[in-house]
Amino acid sequence: MELIIIRHGESEADLLGVHEGRADFPLTEHGREQAEKMAAYIAAKWKPDIILASTLKRAWETAQFLQKETGCELIAEPNLMEYNNGVLAGLPREVAATRYPLPPGGRPSYIPIEGGESELEFRFRVEYVLQKIHYEQPADGRIAIVSHGGTISKLINAFLGLPVTNETIFPTVDTGFHVLEIKKDRKMIRILNSQIHLAN
Template structure:
C-alpha cells in the first residue's frame, strides 16, 4: 500500500500574516496554479486509486484539482483538518501575541488552546487517521491524502512510530508531495516534500489526449 501525501497550495492566509489553522481561507491564484502543476505531475507519475481530503477550502480545492486529472473517488475526512488553533484562527500574529501570549515556557502539550485542541490531542488525531486509512483503505494500491502542513508532520510521526514527545518537525512546502509505502509490515519512505512539479510549465494538451507537463 502506498500513501501519497500532498499539502495544499498557497492560501490567502499565507499573504495576510495571520494564524491559519482552522480559519477557512481559499487558495490564491498562485495556489491554484501550484495545484494544477501538482495534479498534472501526479496524474502522470503517481496516479492514486482514491483521494482523501481535509474539508477545509484550501485542501479540498487542491484535492478537487487532482480529482479532475485522475478521475477517481474523493472522500472528505475531518480528521485530516489542520491543528484546531481555537481563538487564534484568522488572527494576525501581532494581535494574537498581545491577546493570547504564550506562557514563558510554552503551552504544556496536554493543555488545549482556548476553544481548540492540545498538541497531544492533535498527535492522537493523526494516529487515529493513520490507522483508519491503513486499515479501511488497504484494498487500494495507492491512496492520495490531501491535507495541511501541521497534520502532515504529525502523520509522518505516526508512520515512523515516533513517541508522543518527539520534537521532530517535518516541513512541507506548497503542494509538496511525500510518498510512503507499507509492504509486509515494513514501512518505506520513497521520498519527502517533493516540489519538482513547481519547476514545470503546464502545456495544454491536444484534444482527447492525456495532460502533460514540460520542464522550463
C-alpha cells in the same frame, strides 16, 4: 500500500500574515496554478486509487484539482483538518503574540489552546486517520491524502512511530508531496517534501 501525502496550495492567509489553522481561507490564483501542476504530475507519476482530503477550503479545492485529473473517488475526511488553533484562527501574528502569548516554557502537550485542541488530541486525530486507512483500504492500494502542513508533520511522525511529544518536524511547502510506503510490514519513506512539479 503507498501514501501520497500532499499539502494544499498557497492560500489567501499566506498573503495576509495571519494564523491559519482552522481559519477557512480559499486558495489564491497562484495556489490554484500550483494545485493544477501538482495534479498533473501526481496523475502521471503516482496516480492514486482514492483521495482523502481535509474539508477546509484550501485543501478541498486542491484535492478537487487532483480528482479532476485522475478521475478517482474523492472522500472528505474531517480528521485531516489542520490543528485546531482556537482563538488564534485568522488573527494577525503580531496581534496573537500580544493577546495570547505562550505560557513560560511553552504550553504542555495535554493542555488545549483556548477554544482549540491540545497537541495530544491533534496527534490522536492523525493516528485515527492512519488506522482507518490501514483497516479500510486495500493493502496494495495507493492513497492520496490532501491536508495541511501541521497535520502532515503529525502524520509522518505517527507513520514512523515517533513519540507523541518530540521535537521532530517535517515541513511541507505549498503543494509539496511525500511518498510513504508500507510493504510486508516494513515502512519506507520514498520521497519527502518534493515540489518537482513546480520546477519549471
